Amino acid sequence: MLAPRAMEGEACTAQRAPSRWEARLEFTGDGAEYFRIWVVNLLFSFVTLGIYSAWAKARKTRYFWLNTRLEGFAFDYHGNPGAILRGRLVALVLLAAYTWTFQLSVAAGVVTICLLCALGPWLFMKAQQFKLRSTSYRGVRFEFDADIPAAYKTILPVLLVWFSTTILSVAFDESAPFMIALGIGVLLSYPWMHHTLKRYQHSRAGFGGRTFRITPDLVGFYGVYLLGFLLFLLVGVLAGLMSGILITAVASSTGVDPRHSRLLGSLVGGFLALSVYTFVWPYMAARLQKIVWESTRWGDTRFRNEIAFKPLAGVVLRNVVLTLLTLGLYWPFAAVALARYRVESLVVVSKDSLGTVTQEIAAPGTGVTGEGAADLFGLDIGL
Amino acid sequence: MSSPTFDAWLFNGRSAQGGEVHVTVHGQKLVLRSKINGVARTVPARRMRLSEPLLHAPRVVWLPKGFTLEVPDGAGFTRALEDEGWTESLAVRLGQRWPLSLAALVLTAVLLVVLYRTVLPMAAHWAAEATPLALEKQIGVEVLALLDAGRLQASRLDEERRDEIARRFAEAVARLEEEVSCELEFRSMPGPGDFNAFALPGGTIVLLDGLVRLIRNDDQVLGVLGHELGHAVHRHTLRHIAEVIGLSAVTQLLWGEISGVVAQIPTAIGFFSYSRDAEREADEFAVAFLRRNGLGAEPLHDFFLAVQALETVGRVGMRPPDFLSTHPSTEERLEWLRQQVEAEKR
Numbered sequence: 098m099l100a101p102r103a104m105e106g107e108a109c110t111a112q113r114a115p116s117r118w119e120a121r122l123e124f125t126g127d128g129a130e131y132f133r134i135w136v137v138n139l140l141f142s143f144v145t146l147g148i149y150s151a152w153a154k155a156r157k158t159r160y161f162w163l164n165t166r167l168e169g170f171a172f173d174y175h176g177n178p179g180a181i182l183r184g185r186l187v188a189l190v191l192l193a194a195y196t197w198t199f200q201l202s203v204a205a206g207v208v209t210i211c212l213l214c215a216l217g218p219w220l221f222m223k224a225q226q227f228k229l230r231s232t233s234y235r236g237v238r239f240e241f242d243a244d245i246p247a248a249y250k251t252i253l254p255v256l257l258v259w260f261s262t263t264i265l266s267v268a269f270d271e272s273a274p275f276m277i278a279l280g281i282g283v284l285l286s287y288p289w290m291h292h293t294l295k296r297y298q299h300s301r302a303g304f305g306g307r308t309f310r311i312t313p314d315l316v317g318f319y320g321v322y323l324l325g326f327l328l329f330l331l332v333g334v335l336a337g338l339m340s341g342i343l344i345t346a347v348a349s350s351t352g353v354d355p356r357h358s359r360l361l362g363s364l365v366g367g368f369l370a371l372s373v374y375t376f377v378w379p380y381m382a383a384r385l386q387k388i389v390w391e392s393t394r395w396g397d398t399r400f401r402n403e404i405a406f407k408p409l410a411g412v413v414l415r416n417v418v419l420t421l422l423t424l425g426l427y428w429p430f431a432a433v434a435l436a437r438y439r440v441e442s443l444v445v446v447s448k449d450s451l452g453t454v455t456q457e458i459a460a461p462g463t464g465v466t467g468e469g470a471a472d473l474f475g476l477d478i479g480l
Numbered sequence: 481m482s483s484p485t486f487d488a489w490l491f492n493g494r495s496a497q498g499g500e501v502h503v504t505v506h507g508q509k510l511v512l513r514s515k516i517n518g519v520a521r522t523v524p525a526r527r528m529r530l531s532e533p534l535l536h537a538p539r540v541v542w543l544p545k546g547f548t549l550e551v552p553d554g555a556g557f558t559r560a561l562e563d564e565g566w567t568e569s570l571a572v573r574l575g576q577r578w579p580l581s582l583a584a585l586v587l588t589a590v591l592l593v594v595l596y597r598t599v600l601p602m603a604a605h606w607a608a609e610a611t612p613l614a615l616e617k618q619i620g621v622e623v624l625a626l627l628d629a630g631r632l633q634a635s636r637l638d639e640e641r642r643d644e645i646a647r648r649f650a651e652a653v654a655r656l657e658e659e660v661s662c663e664l665e666f667r668s669m670p671g672p673g674d675f676n677a678f679a680l681p682g683g684t685i686v687l688l689d690g691l692v693r694l695i696r697n698d699d700q701v702l703g704v705l706g707h708e709l710g711h712a713v714h715r716h717t718l719r720h721i722a723e724v725i726g727l728s729a730v731t732q733l734l735w736g737e738i739s740g741v742v743a744q745i746p747t748a749i750g751f752f753s754y755s756r757d758a759e760r761e762a763d764e765f766a767v768a769f770l771r772r773n774g775l776g777a778e779p780l781h782d783f784f785l786a787v788q789a790l791e792t793v794g795r796v797g798m799r800p801p802d803f804l805s806t807h808p809s810t811e812e813r814l815e816w817l818r819q820q821v822e823a824e825k826r
Contacts, residue, residue, distance in 0.1 A: 125536035133575040140584045141571060143591045147730050156532070156571070163537040170489070170550065171538050173531070193725075235498055236491020236548045305496055426585075 118447050119401075124440040126164040128430030134160060135429040151182035162232060165440050168450065175238070176231035184224070191216075203267055210260050218252035219245065221294075229302055240303040251297045255290045258283060288318040295389050310394045321384040329377045336372035340365045375417050379410040390443065397448050404442035412438045483564065486557050488512070493546030503551060505560045510541065512549065525566065532572045533558040595730075601757070604722035608715045613682070616718055620682030624665065627686075631673070635666035637689050642666050645687070648698060649705050652773045662712055664705070675790070677704050679711040681718045695786060702773070703766055703780035710765025716758045763813060767820055777820035784814045 138153035155178045162172040191213065198205040222243050229239040262280050269276055292315050299311040344365065383404045390402040416431035483505050489498045490512060500515040508525040523543060531540040539554040551557045574580045635642065646664050653660055662683040668674055674690025685708045687701075695701055711717060767777045788811070 127535050130535050133578070133581040136581050136585045136588065137571050137574045140574075140588045140591070143588055143595065146595075159531065160534065160537075163531060163534060163540065169552070171540070173540055173548070233548075235489075235496040236493050236546075236550075237496045238493075 118450055120168050120445045120450075122440045122443045122445070123166040124164055124437040125166065126161060126433045126436060128433040131160060131433050132426075132429040148182065151185060152178040154178070154181050161436055167234065167445060170235050173233045174231055175233065176227070180227065184227070187220075207264070207267055210264060214253065214256045214260065217256045218248045221252050222248035225298055225301065234304070237305055240308075242301040242303065242308065244301075247301075248297075251293060255293050258286050258290065288322040289315065291322075291385070292318045295385075299389065299393050304395065307396045311389070311392055313389055313392045317388045318385065321381060321388070325377055325381040325384075328380055329373060332372050332376045333369065336369050340368050371417055371421075375414050376410060379413050380406045383409045386439075386442075399446045401444040401446055402442055403444065404439065409438060484556070484560055486551050486553055486560070488549050488551040490514075491548045491550070493548065501549070503549065503557070505557075505564045505566075507564055508566070510549075530561075533568065533576075596727075600723050600726055601719070603726055604719045607722040607726075608719040611715075611718060616715065617682030619718070619721075620680040620684050623680050624684060624686070628667075631669050632667045632686075633669065635668050635689055637666060637692055641692070645692070645698065645701060645705075648702060652702060652706070652769065653709070655772050656769065657772075660709065660713060662709060677708050679708040679717050681715070681721065683712040685709065685712060694790065695783060697779065697782070699770075699775055699779035700783040700786070702775070703770055703783050706766035706769035707762045707780065709769060710762030711758065713765060714758065714761050716762065719758070759813065760816075763816065767817070771824075776824045777817050778824075781814065781817035781821050784817060788814065 134156065138149070138156060141149040142153050155174065155176045158176060159174040162174040165172045194209045195213065198209045222241075222245070226241040226243045229241040232239045262276065262283055265276065265279065292313060296311055296313055299309050299313075302309045383406045386404050387402045390400040393400055412434055416427070416434060419427040420431055486503045488501050488503045490501045491498045501512045502515060504511045504513070506522075510523050510525075510528070511520055512523065513520040527544055529542045531537075531542075533539060534554060537554055539551045539557050541549040541551070543549060568576075574584055649664055653662060660683070662685060665684055665686045666689070667686055668689035669676070674688050675694055677685065677687045677691055679685050685705060687705065691704065692701060695704070763780070766780050770776060770779060
């Protein structure tokens with residue numbers, strides 16, 4: 098029974114031997130199935146006042162990984178819910194400190210920012226390490242090179258730029274010309290910050306004893322951000338016009354002065370935010386993921402990402418409309434639809450089947466906090 | 481040996497190579513037999529963990545020493561396990577049948593309401609009671625400084641008018657049985673928000689110009705101040721702040737489970753107003769306060785009548801629909817005040 102199958106396999110390899118081997122990632126998740134998991138996760142999280150949410154997060158992540166297949170084998174997730182909970186509590190404390198301390202006193206705010214800068218690189222590094230070490234394929238865990246000096250060297254500059262306006266606004270007037278220039282400078286360095294973090298994430302990752310390498314195009318990042326910004330302006334103007342027309346219609350039919358209505362104001366704000374999410378985010382996400390993945394290498398293995406703006410925007414638009422119409426109940430179906438498109442866009446291109454990676458590698462098992470921290474701060478931008 | 485056999489891959493956690501095995505379920509044990517050399521291993525259920533059964537995903541068995549077993553025919557394997565009496569966790573069983581899942585959904589909605597209406601106010605009340613008065617006053621000072629730096633502006637009322645209101649209020653407070661420490665601040669605000677008065681933590685009451693201008697009757701202004709004093713005495717503002725913090729903490733923890741937008745809704749609703757009970761308490765305090773000053777419930781009743789009239793002409797802005805707000809509607813409060821006025825006449 099074994100021999101014919103082995104030969105079949107060899108024949109296949111032989112046929113394509115000089116060229117290359119390609120495999121598309123498959124996604125087998127099911128919206129209705131995930132809906133039921135989501136509902137139970139939600140119930141248990143509420144009953145435990147949020148504590149179960151760490152277990153829910155592990156269960157959800159495992160659902161998406163187990164339904165992601167490459168060459169017939171599924172990915173697996175091993176995140177320890179206890180570690181996720183600790184990470185979430187750390188993140189909650191930091192977020193609360195960041196939100197509230199400046200309102201209490203300037204000194205406390207400055208202390209908080211210094212603390213964030215001092216801990217940030219370490220937390221980010223730990224979060225990446227936790228995420229990768231918790232993910233496996235064919236029984237082998239992914240790795241992350243958690244080198245502390247390298248983490249600080251790469252991430253601390255990003256944090257300092259990020260907080261520079263806040264820090265300097267303590268000492269200087271916010272309307273001073275150089276403060277405005279600094280603010281613009283920070284905005285202009287967004288693509289650089291994103292680029293730096295992505296490069297850090299991908300170049301420190303490893304699998305089966307081999308590290309990933311990445312050479313993302315910084316100019317490409319700037320190009321995407323520039324076009325994304327123009328698209329943002331366009332969508333903003335169009336959505337603003339549309340809501341203006343709607344408000345006038347509402348005001349003339351009900352006789353309510355729209356300037357006096359807080360509810361109407363938040364509805365318009367929500368509409369603008371959703372428009373940007375539906376039309377600008379897909380463009381940026383598609384283009385940036387393509388750049389990042391297509392410049393990533395793992396040994397001789399390359400990646401081709403076929404993600405594109407139009408189909409992604411189609412998925413997002415459908416998700417937003419149906420989620421609104423169902424008062425949020427479509428959300429789990431939306432998450433599955435989005436994951437399906439994103440996962441199935443990725444093709445692994447190699448000289449040889451991944452199954453031939455046989456190197457013996459050490460699999461150090463450690464429980465780490467910090468994964469939740471990156472989660473809450475939204476640092477985990479785009480796959 | 482009636483139990484079916486499944487093809488599976490056994491991985492040792494160090495190499496991606498893996499070995500093909502046949503898996504059979506025997507009671508509370510799994511038997512793994514290598515396809516290459518036929519060597520068999522028996523693993524008891526207590527020495528393994530299983531991934532949950534999913535429609536289209538493989539089932540993964542986590543074995544001791546970092547070994548994992550991946551069974552591609554997850555659904556078939558699950559049936560074989562069930563036949564041998566293996567059980568799934570409660571969370572998994574709830575998610576396997578639609579009626580149970582929908583019941584869980586309804587229960588979640590009910591719990592959400594209970595949490596928001598009962599648990600949160602109770603916890604906030606407890607937190608407010610546990611806060612020392614000095615700290616509460618400090619918070620009040622900070623909040624006022626924050627508001628002054630933001631939308632609040634200096635009052636533009638005549639000084640005489642302000643002094644008159646402040647004097648009447650101070651006299652009225654002095655007539656109260658218990659000793660109440662409170663300060664009155666005059667401010668104004670651009671836009672429709674100017675028709676307002678509010679209590680800060682620590683007992684400071686802020687009265688905005690718009691309210692004084694639109695309500696020309698000083699008895700009614702005193703009624704409003706009595707209402708805000710009620711909020712101060714019962715430490716409602718502090719309780720409210722504790723509620724908002726508690727609500728946002730829970731939503732942050734739930735973040736991953738709900739979409740970002742949906743997660744913000746409870747917090748947004750929470751910002752709208754005090755609870756129904758808090759408003760009722762403040763109204764009761766205000767009526768007692770007015771009676772102590774020989775006035776009765778009528779000025780406050782007339783004030784709400786005026787508010788209702790202003791709402792209809794759109795002068796004071798659209799309120800959120802009542803189902804979104806725990807705030808008792810103006811009609812409901814008017815009805816209660818009307819009863820008070822009638823009781824006084826009898």
